Amino acid sequence: MQLCKFKWDIMNFQPNATSGMGVDDNSKNTFLELKRKKIHRYVIFKIEEKKKEVVVEKTGGPAESYDDFTASLPDNDCRYAVYDYDFVTSDNCQKSKIFFIAWSPSTSRIRSKMLYATSKDRIRRDLDGIHYEVQATDPTEMDLEVLRDRAN
Amino acid sequence: MAQLSETYACAPSTERGRGILISGDPKSNSILYCNGRSVLIRYLDRPLHVHVYGEHGYPVTVARYSPNGEWIASADVSGTVRIWGTHNEFVLKKDFKVLSGRIDDLQWSADGMRIVACGDGKGKSLVRTFMWDSGSTVGDFDGHSRRVLSCDFKPTRPFRIVTCGEDFLVNLYEGPPFKFKLSIRDHSNFVNCVRFSPDGNKFITVSSDKKGLIYDAKTGDKMGEFSSEDGHTGSIYAVSWNPDSKQVLTVSADKSAKVWEISEDGNGKVVKTLVCSETGAVEDMLVGCLWQNDHLITVSLGGIINIFSTSDLDQAPSSFSGHMKNVTTLTVLKNNQKMLSSSYDGIIIRWIQGVGYSGKIIHKDIPQIKCLVAVEEEIVTSGFDNKVWRIPLSDGECGDAEYVDVGSQPMDVSLAISSPRLALVSTDSGVVLLNGAKVVSNIKLGFPVTACAIAPDGSEAIVGGRDGKLHIYSVSGDTLKEEAVLEKHRGAITVIEYSPDVSMFASADGFHESVVWDRASKEVKLNNMLFHTARLNCLAWSPNSTLVATGSLDTCVVIYEIGKPASSRITIKHAHLGGVYGLAFIDDLNVVSSGEDASVRVWRLTQE
Numbered sequence: 001m002q003l004c005k006f007k008w009d010i011m012n013f014q015p016n017a018t019s020g021m022g023v024d025d026n027s028k029n030t031f032l033e034l035k036r037k038k039i040h041r042y043v044i045f046k047i048e049e050k051k052k053e054v055v056v057e058k059t060g061g062p063a064e065s066y067d068d069f070t071a072s073l074p075d076n077d078c079r080y081a082v083y084d085y086d087f088v089t090s091d092n093c094q095k096s097k098i099f100f101i102a103w104s105p106s107t108s109r110i111r112s113k114m115l116y117a118t119s120k121d122r123i124r125r126d127l128d129g130i131h132y133e134v135q136a137t138d139p140t141e142m143d144l145e146v147l148r149d150r151a152n
Numbered sequence: 153m154a155q156l157s158e159t160y161a162c163a164p165s166t167e168r169g170r171g172i173l174i175s176g177d178p179k180s181n182s183i184l185y186c187n188g189r190s191v192l193i194r195y196l197d198r199p200l201h202v203h204v205y206g207e208h209g210y211p212v213t214v215a216r217y218s219p220n221g222e223w224i225a226s227a228d229v230s231g232t233v234r235i236w237g238t239h240n241e242f243v244l245k246k247d248f249k250v251l252s253g254r255i256d257d258l259q260w261s262a263d264g265m266r267i268v269a270c271g272d273g274k275g276k277s278l279v280r281t282f283m284w285d286s287g288s289t290v291g292d293f294d295g296h297s298r299r300v301l302s303c304d305f306k307p308t309r310p311f312r313i314v315t316c317g318e319d320f321l322v323n324l325y326e327g328p329p330f331k332f333k334l335s336i337r338d339h340s341n342f343v344n345c346v347r348f349s350p351d352g353n354k355f356i357t358v359s360s361d362k363k364g365l366i367y368d369a370k371t372g373d374k375m376g377e378f379s380s381e382d383g384h385t386g387s388i389y390a391v392s393w394n395p396d397s398k399q400v401l402t403v404s405a406d407k408s409a410k411v412w413e414i415s416e417d418g419n420g421k422v423v424k425t426l427v428c429s430e431t432g433a434v435e436d437m438l439v440g441c442l443w444q445n446d447h448l449i450t451v452s453l454g455g456i457i458n459i460f461s462t463s464d465l466d467q468a469p470s471s472f473s474g475h476m477k478n479v480t481t482l483t484v485l486k487n488n489q490k491m492l493s494s495s496y497d498g499i500i501i502r503w504i505q506g507v508g509y510s511g512k513i514i515h516k517d518i519p520q521i522k523c524l525v526a527v528e529e530e531i532v533t534s535g536f537d538n539k540v541w542r543i544p545l546s547d548g549e550c551g552d553a554e555y556v557d558v559g560s561q562p563m564d565v566s567l568a569i570s571s572p573r574l575a576l577v578s579t580d581s582g583v584v585l586l587n588g589a590k591v592v593s594n595i596k597l598g599f600p601v602t603a604c605a606i607a608p609d610g611s612e613a614i615v616g617g618r619d620g621k622l623h624i625y626s627v628s629g630d631t632l633k634e635e636a637v638l639e640k641h642r643g644a645i646t647v648i649e650y651s652p653d654v655s656m657f658a659s660a661d662g663f664h665e666s667v668v669w670d671r672a673s674k675e676v677k678l679n680n681m682l683f684h685t686a687r688l689n690c691l692a693w694s695p696n697s698t699l700v701a702t703g704s705l706d707t708c709v710v711i712y713e714i715g716k717p718a719s720s721r722i723t724i725k726h727a728h729l730g731g732v733y734g735l736a737f738i739d740d741l742n743v744v745s746s747g748e749d750a751s752v753r754v755w756r757l758t759q760e
Contacts, residue, residue, distance in 0.1 A: 140682045
């Protein structure tokens with residue numbers, strides 16, 4: 001009986017190939033603030049292995065640029081990020097799209113890449129309202145042009 | 153932004169023992185020929201603007217304009233024919249798999265509705281005629297047992313198709329729908345080319361038995377032949393009629409082209425012999441010809457295209473050429489703004505900006521070239537053997553070369569620009585320092601060296617290995633002392649270059665990354681130069697040391713500016729089909745690149 005219960009717990013807790021990371025409330029709230037009230041230009045999330053949670057590492061104010069955002073991402077470690085991209089379409093409308101960026105540089109440790117890859121689904125489900133997702137393994141893959149091409 | 157300003161096109165690809173077919177459009181004064189997987193359209197009055205069609209997946213053999221000049225049909229070695237528009241960016245109309253083997257000749261009918269293609273194949277599929285828009289077959293073509301080398305449509309009614317091939321036969325078919333009519337076996341060797349006269353009265357066949365025979369176009373009866381007096385002394389590879397159907401041009405392996413007068417009763421007499429060979433070497437065998445408007449165009453085995461003027465056959469022809477194979481190195485000679493490009497088959501060509509082809513540098517001792525560096529008065533090259541050659545260059549003529557054996561195949565050669573007697577050669581086991589033509593020292597480094605560079609004053613050398621590490625050595629006399637090891641690259645280092653002001657150096661690797669380092673502090677100066685997607689083959693600095701250009705196997709050239717982030721780069725996409733292998737800056741605004749499509753292109757950079 002104990003064995004069955006144990007298996008049931010595991011099956012419930014990890015339906016797919018997920019790592020069992022939780023998303024803490026602060027992360028969700030910060031994302032909602034970016035989406036609704038537009039007080040952040042970007043939010044960078046980090047996985048705290050010990051707490052088994054995805055937490056907010058850094059946020060950027062609305063005046064910050066894309067270069068400030070890319071500079072806040074570490075060169076050798078993975079992160080998740082949400083960026084609010086403002087642009088003008090060909091028929092002159094001001095639009096804004098939210099990008100989810102899975103930053104997984106090829107120079108980071110394998111363990112880090114595995115962890116972030118398996119937890120990505122969990123966090124995507126909780127962050128409702130993302131328009132586009134970008135997976136970037138080096139700085140050229142999350143170049144501003146890539147975002148521009150995707151949005152148009 | 154970068155714009156293409158000039159193209160120094162490749163020469164037609166040739167094969168010894170076979171003719172090639174070039175065609176053209178009299179209305180737009182252009183000629184069409186093929187090299188590798190590209191079809192080149194060259195305008196005779198604008199030689200520096202060349203259009204290239206590179207959509208074939210296999211080497212292209214022949215391309216022809218349709219009679220109305222709107223479409224081009226091109227065929228390749230897989231038996232596929234592609235029909236595409238001349239204007240509107242070469243939009244594809246249709247492509248058909250016509251034969252099961254390579255296609256050797258292709259002709260449009262005079263009304264542009266049917267196309268006949270002939271070549272190699274199995275059994276029935278040696279010749280096929282089909283409607284140009286639907287591809288449905290129009291006729292049965294039995295009668296040949298070996299490769300069919302050439303075919304032609306009779307331009308006037310009653311329509312006929314004539315084919316000729318390696319089985320020494322010339323076959324005549326009538327239709328449409330085309331059926332076998334008769335077979336002629338007058339030649340004693342491969343029949344290389346058959347052409348109807350533009351007025352539709354006669355056709356001529358030329359053969360490797362050195363004869364040319366003239367037949368009546370309607371009945372197929374033999375009318376006459378080329379007179380043997382003053383005839384060709386080698387296989388005749390191609391024939392081309394004059395638009396007024398009275399004269400023909402033939403080219404032959406005896407290195408001459410002849411103009412024949414064809415009389416009404418069908419006999420040919422030599423009017424003029426055009427000799428275009430200076431050295432009489434194998435490369436001067438003529439393999440292709442075309443008579444267009446007032447120009448007689450001949451192509452030699454070495455890829456030289458000569459254009460004679462009909463009005464004055466004695467005048468020396470204007471000739472131009474290009475590379476036929478992958479152009480692997482490119483350098484700019486600073487004092488006279490000439491560019492030298494070399495391909496692995498040992499051909500070095502000199503180009504002048506604004507003019508184009510300026511001559512070949514031929515040296516009998518150099519069969520193949522892998523690395524080449526040049527300073528004002530000499531060229532240093534290495535091939536696939538163990539030798540490094542030094543050739544003095546004066547006024548574009550080669551002096552006597554001297555060579556030095558370095559023990560194993562050189563991977564990279566670098567000259568100390570300020571004292572060019574010093575050279576650094578990298579091999580699989582280490583580096584070799586050369587002074588003039590003597591080995592100063594042979595230093596075993598213990599790791600396979602893939603790229604090397606020596607500072608202009610010869611005091612410092614940077615060596616890159618297959619593991620991606622950069623080793624910096626100081627050079628004193630004949631020894632190297634290791635000063636630092638830089639680790640950042642993730643693939644084998646392919647090229648290292650010092651900046652002209654010697655304050656920086658740039659390195660590129662096989663993992664599509666390049667890095668600019670500060671020479672004194674050994675710190676990274678420009679990071680994230682990752683905008684290529686395949687191995688980096690070449691790298692060049694602008695004369696003012698502010699721009700770095702990198703060329704890659706992914707066919708793009710990317711130009712970065714020192715001081716600005718790597719993301720604000722200029723990309724030239726699809727610079728060369730197959731990959732970019734050579735890069736150099738002519739001045740601060742003009743970049744020249746060369747690649748596997750055997751062409752050299754000059755790009756003009758403009759500030760946005």
